[in-house]
Amino acid sequence: MSYAYLFKYIIIGDTGVGKSCLLLQFTDKRFQPVHDLTIGVEFGARMITIDSKQIKLQIWDTAGQEAFRSITRSYYRGAAGALLVYDITRRETFNHLTTWLDDARQHSNSNMVIMLIGNKSDLESRREVKKEEGEAFAREHGLVFMETSAKTAANVEEAFINTAKEIYEKIQEGVFDINNEANGIKIGPQHSPTNPSLPGAASSGGSQMSNCC
């Protein structure tokens, strides 16, 4: 499967907000009501098409528990997009958003696209966080906002694809340096033969990176 671009995502948020279920719904189109706790980081990939270009999304689904924070932090770097997830039926997951956001901003590259997601929108009866609150938080922090349901698949597709679109736009605008892999974007192998100088540049960029770190 050749692709034009590879985007790396990270899904973050409190434990039990449905991060793994979002990923499962997006990659496998199914919902698993009982899900073991994520221990470490899980991984999924899917191809999407934007602007008639094949884009591969590689998604790191991180563990929400505090104990794994040190592991998950190392994944911020190298992610082009982040889905910051809270549970609309649990107020505290919303309250922790600032912590998560600070963490993300601190450890990621500055251009990372962050999408705020209020998950479990199917459980309207148990809602604790209003949609407006989510919107307000997103506005305040310059995020894109969306309410989703991993169970009914509502907006799941959109959440991932809209993020990809945003990243794609930023690439077109030249905001992202696509030759720096630490940004979480990789040019597909099909592009290499047409532009032989590019991979060499990428390789040297990578080694420079290793030196400076």
Place this chain on the structure above:
Amino acid sequence: MAFLEWRKFQFFDLRQNIEGSEKLLELSKEINITCTSAGNNYLVFGDSLGQIHLISRSWHINTFRGYEICIEHSFQLRSSPFLITIGHDEPGINPLIKVWDISKFDRNGIPFCQRITKAVAGSYPVQVSCLAVCDNQQLMAVGFLDGSLILYRGDITREKSSKQKTFKDVKTEITGLAFKLTANRIFLFVSTYKEVFVYNITQKDKEQKYQLDNIGCSRKCSVLAESTQESHFMVARNNAIYCYTPDGRGPCYAVDGEKILLEWFRTYLIIISKSNRSSSLPKNIINNVTTPQSTNQVLITVLDIYNKFIVYQYVMPNIRAVLYEWGSFFILGQDYRIYSLEEKDLQSKLSLLFKKNLYDVAIRIAKSQQYHLDGLVDIFKQYGDHLREKGDHAGAIEQYTKTIGKLEPSYVIRKFVDSQHLEKLIIYLQALHKQGQATEDHTTLLLNCYTKLNNTVDHTASLREFILSKESDLNYDVDIAIKVCRQGNLAEALKLAEKHEKHDWYIKIQIEDHQNYVQVLDYISSLKFEEADHYMKKYGQILIEHLPFESIQLLKRLCTNFKPNNSNNASDNIISAHYDIEMKSDPEDFIHLFLNNSSGLVEFLEHLITAGCFLSSSVYNTLLEQYLHVWVGTEASGEKQKIAHRILELLQNPDIKLNKSHALVVCDMHSFSEGILYLYEEQKLYQQILRYHISRNDPHSVLACCTRFGHQDPTLWVQALWSCVRDNKELSIDLLKQILTVIAKEKLFSPQLVIDAVSTGNAEITLGHIRSYIMNELQQEMKKSEEIAQLTGNYKKDTEKLKNHIEQLKNGVTHIQGSRCAACHHHLELPAIHFLCNHSFHQHCFQTCSDDESECPTCQPENKDLIELLKAREYNKDLHETFHFQLDKAHDGFSVAAEYFARGLFNNYRILR
């Protein structure tokens, strides 16, 4: 702690004291093992003295000297007999790579050494830290302590064809190397203490380096986990195992502890880490082995990556190596004891899980190991049973649902068939239907459940939903469903019937249960033609009985130009054109519906006639019958007249193909005289008409009839005469006279017969009545005989004359007096030719104009004609058929016979010359 999050099982058995392995123990007393490898049916140990030990499956040890000083690294290919070793033959020089073919031994029991290459990383000798060989035998990589990396391309067993390339991209020791082959690319994963990176080495001299991470790992702590899905390069760090793909980071498994060794075995990741929490770990099974050396103890963890469990965990004294070969997994302990770790079979794993009621885990494991379907179904069943016992009926049903198709549904149904669990049962039955496994009984049961729930709670909706669900979703026998619904939920039954186009059921329910005839008519008229036709035939009688007018309207439409009611005109134009051609019912089929409703039938049929339909004769017959029926029943004369008029119209209509004889019978039965007469006339049954009139004793009509039809059938008169004289007591003299006149004029009957008839009849006819007739006849007869007598006389005279002439010719003298030539009319000159017919010719004239010397040319044509005539007669007299034909045809047979006699039927003509 993160570590405790993993589910833990003991799916492996650790075995010690493996038979034969004690040899190794003895061996180890003398040596110090420096490197291990396994593959191609051997375990390979290299020792600090430069010896290589090959251990076969039967634990036979074959030792040979590989290097003079020591051996540092070994790599046995998995499926080929090549062993690659790195060691030293002399101190202080570059390490030597040796490739051995361990399938070939020389006399001294030393395998054949294929290749010896110096591993030169730079200008001064550097220690090798890492070795990797690709299974395709074309690639080999050697990592050095100083971070140099040499990649050898080409057949590893031949030095000559091998090309090497040195990379010096990093400054720290290379700790791990792994080749990964994909369909079209080759990668070399490299780990150092400080970073992880990958080379794309697909194309020679175009190797590209990608950094994967800026944290590294120590020696032996990286492994390529190859699986069917995606291969990951796994790197163990203190907090977790990180996985890398050529694209970058992959997943990460949080496993605490300082890692010593990482190994990949089938789908399991084996992690050896330093143990610092021995107390919290499971008790050692082999108590007598463990020595309480807590400082040196290690923890073996086997991680099932796909199911995400720890499938084995055990603490034991420090170990030297982990090897896998012969389908098992061996651990070489610090004390050179060999332990084997054997995976339990699936059954025992499952029973272990069942004991703990961990059915969901069991299902996951069974699925990941491709357990056969029957076994899986059994797990689902057990899980279901378990959940049911716990009172989780919904969960139980969910499990039972997965058994559909294998497990007998009655097993499940029996468990839930009490009123409390009807809802669960419904879910199961619905699933059963969805998978097309439902039998009629299940449908019945399901519908009954709906009905029952309907009574207690408001569950009509679910029933409706079931009924209205798409057929593809639920496969059930609609007929059964309707039948069941009909018993309790008529409305649903109706809906069901309507939805599935079970028109028969729909109509039946509407008629029998709802008596909603209007609805039925509406429904039928919305159906397609064939169906409408069919159901009208079937139910028309009831409908007509209850809704005569509407039904008849519908029937009319059916028979003329039917279009389904609800169809859109625009879209159906094409179809309707099609209807016009052939979509017309045969009204005949509907006639029987109009039982006891003559007027209705009459109306129906009349409409059809006016609409110009093509109708079969039997339909007309029926109409006629109905008319007559009505006609007879009608009292008022005016009305009667009208009907009679209509009947006649019907009869006279040339377009109508009425079965006339049938019509006649019917008319006769109802004594409808106009009709009868008309039909007679039409059929040219004048005799019948006459007879009818006579029987009605209506002399005027008789006369009128005779005069009207006499020219077509003269025998009518005779008939009239006969009937006149035979039966009529009060004979109409006028009539008789008229008849006789006509008979006389047309010579229809011989006078003798007339008299005979008159005399034999019963009627009182006096001579006076027929006198004038007889007189007339007699006079005419006399006249005729006179004429004939005269004629005869003439003929006789002629005959006599001819006879005389012949006699004369025979016996008398003939004077030939002709003075002129009959040909040229000049005076005769000699020579001349004379004939008896008084014709004379010049000889030359005769010769020119005659073909035959014996005949007179003048008379010849005439004679010829006569001869031919005679010949023809001769010929004709043999044609008996002609004779008979003529005889039959002739008015007067006698004259024909006479003529034949005259031609000489019985004597032959002789033609005289």
